[in-house]
Amino acid sequence: MTEPAAPAPVRNDTFLRACWRQATEHTPVWLMRQAGRYLPEYCATRARAGSFMGLATNVDFATEVTLQPLARYPLDAAILFSDILTVPDAMGLGLSFTQGEGPRFAHPVRDEAAVAALAVPDMAKLRYVFDAVASIRGALHGRVPLIGFSGSPWTLACYMVEGAGSDDYRQVKTMLYSRPDLMHRILQVNADAVALYLNTQIEAGAQAVMVFDSWGGVLADGAFQKFSLGYTARVLQQLKKEHNGQRIPRIVFTKGGGQWLEAMAALDCEVLGLDWTVNLGQARARVGGDVGGAGKALQGNIDPNVLFAQPEQIRAEVAKVLEGFGVPHADTTQCGPTHIFNLGHGISQFTPPEHVATLVHAVHEYSRKMRG
C-alpha cells in the first residue's frame, strides 16, 4: 500500500534499541492509549470528526491525534491511532461505538453459518489504516519510531462472539468449551487476517508492531495456551522480520498473562508487555535473559491509577517500577536485559494531562540517574 516517499532516519531510536535489548542512556517510555480522551486537544479533534470511527478513518485526523501527545511530552515512541476492532469490522461485522458503552458489532458471530462465512478481509477495506500509518510516519520526520498494532486473534474473537464488551465472556467461552471446532476456525481466520494486517502496516511504514491480547488473561490455564497463545504464535510466524533494510521488533502484551511468562517467552517476538500485577524484577529473572544471552525485553507496567496521585507520589511510584526492574545492562557491545516503561493498561480518560508530564520526566530523569 502507500509508503512514505523518503523515510527519515529515526533520530531518537532509544525505544527501538531497547526492543532489541541494546543498551540505552535512559529507559524509553510511551503510554498505551497515549493519544486519547485525557487530552483536551484530542477531544477537540474528535468533536470535529463527529465520532470515534470518523476520527479513526480520516487520515488527517488520525495523524493529528497520533502526534498530539508527542507535542506535549518527550515520549520515545508514537503509536498509530486506531482501534483494535478494525479487522472484524472489515470482515463485515458492523462495528459501531455508542457513547459511554464501548464498541458493538451489529452482526456477532454466534453460529456455524456465521463462522463458516468468516474470511480474511480484503486489505483495501482497511486502507484508511495504512494511509494513516504512511501519513503519520511522514509527519513524524523521524523524530521517534512509529508502532503499528492489532488485537490478538483471541481478543478479536471475544468481541466477535460476544458482540460487545463482556464481564463474564459467557458466549465466547460457551463456544470454546462446547464447540472448540468453531472457535479454532474463527481463530485461524483471525490469525491470518491479523498477520496480513500487521504486514501491510509494516509496508506502510510501521517500525515496530504490537499485538494486544487484552483478554488472554480471562482464559483458564491450558485454554490460554491453546486458544490465545497458539494463535498469537501463528500471527508472529507470518510477520515480516524486516522492511526496507530495517528490522521490525514485535511486542506481545497479554493483560493478566503474568503467570504464563515462560510460555510467552517461547514466542517469536522481541518484547513482552506486562501489567501492574507482575513483579518486574521476577519477570526479568524469569524471561529477561542475561547479558550476551537470549531473552525478552520487558515493557510496562505501572498502574494507570498512579496518575491520579500527586506529582511527588507519581515520582515515587515511577522510581519503584524502575528499581523493580533494576539497572538495565550497559554493555554496548552485546544484548542484555532492557526495559521499556509503559502503563500496565491504557491511560484513563480522567487523567490530568500535567501528571503525564511528571511521569514521563520522572522516567527519563530517574532512569538516567540509575545508570550512574
Next chain:
Amino acid sequence: MTEPAAPAPVRNDTFLRACWRQATEHTPVWLMRQAGRYLPEYCATRARAGSFMGLATNVDFATEVTLQPLARYPLDAAILFSDILTVPDAMGLGLSFTQGEGPRFAHPVRDEAAVAALAVPDMAKLRYVFDAVASIRGALHGRVPLIGFSGSPWTLACYMVEGAGSDDYRQVKTMLYSRPDLMHRILQVNADAVALYLNTQIEAGAQAVMVFDSWGGVLADGAFQKFSLGYTARVLQQLKKEHNGQRIPRIVFTKGGGQWLEAMAALDCEVLGLDWTVNLGQARARVGGDVGGAGKALQGNIDPNVLFAQPEQIRAEVAKVLEGFGVPHADTTQCGPTHIFNLGHGISQFTPPEHVATLVHAVHEYSRKMRG
C-alpha cells in the same frame, strides 16, 4: 450469639479433612454461590422475600436457600447464604441492590471525615447473619459442614470507596496512591470488623470460614501485599482457632492472586482458593507441601463457563482439573497435599442446573477412580 442447642456431629467430613490436608476417599466439592439464581427454587424463594436483602436478612429464607443446592446435589459442604457487603452495611453505609446493577452504597467513603467516622460495627446489627448460621447448622443435622464467610478488608474497601462495582477502581486506587493514610485506616477498621464478624459466625456454628478477596487481583504487585494481603493476615491473627472442641479451618481466596501464592502461603490459614488461571499442578508444587510436611490445601478452580458445555465436555474438563492437581496423598497417618474441588469464581445465574449435577458426580466418580 445464638448457638445450636446440640450440634450434631458431621457425618460427611470429607471437606473438613481435606482442609486439614488429611487423606480422603474422594475429592470433596462445593461451589461458590451454590445457592443462587441458577436454581429455579432459589428464584421462587427470592420472589417470596421480595428482594435480595429481604432474603439475606430473613433467617427462614436464608436457611431455605442455603439448603436448596444440597437437596439437588451431593455437595460436600454448605455455605451460609449471605452477601459479602453485610459488614459495611452495618457500618451505616446503606447497602441496596438495584435490579441488574449489583450492590450500591448510599454513603460511599470518599473523604477524611467519612473515614474518621468509620468504626467496627455493633455485631447486634448483624444478628440476622448469626441467627441464620445457627438455623442452618441445625437444619443440616450434621449432614455436611457449614462454611461461614466474609469479604476481605480490601474487597470491602473497594465497594465502600467506589460506592458500587467498578471496572477501573479509580476512586479506591486514587485514595490508595494519594492518601495511603486514609486507606490504611479503612483497612484497619475493616480487618477488625471482619475478624469479629467471622468469630461471631464461628460461635454461632460455622465450622469453617472463608475470606473472599474478590478484588485483591486488581492491585499492583507491592500494593497487593501491603493493602490486601497484610490486612487479610490481620483478620486471620484474630480468628478463633477452635470452638466447642472443634478446630475451625480458614480458607483465603484471592481472585487473580495466582502470582502471589508464595506470599499467601505465609498466611495463618489452612486452604488457598484459586481461580482458573492458575495451573493446579504448579500451585501444588509451589505451596501444597509434601506428605508429612507443612503446606496449604488447595481449593478450586474450574472455569464456571465450563458448565455451559455439554455433559461429556464437562466431564472431560473436570478430569483435566483433577489430573492437574494429581493424585492427593493417601497416607492416613499424616498430612499431605489435598484438593477441594470448586469453581474458580461464583456460578453463573445462567447455568443449567442439570449440568451442575454432572459436574458434582464427575468430581466424585473420577477422583475415586484416580485414587485407584
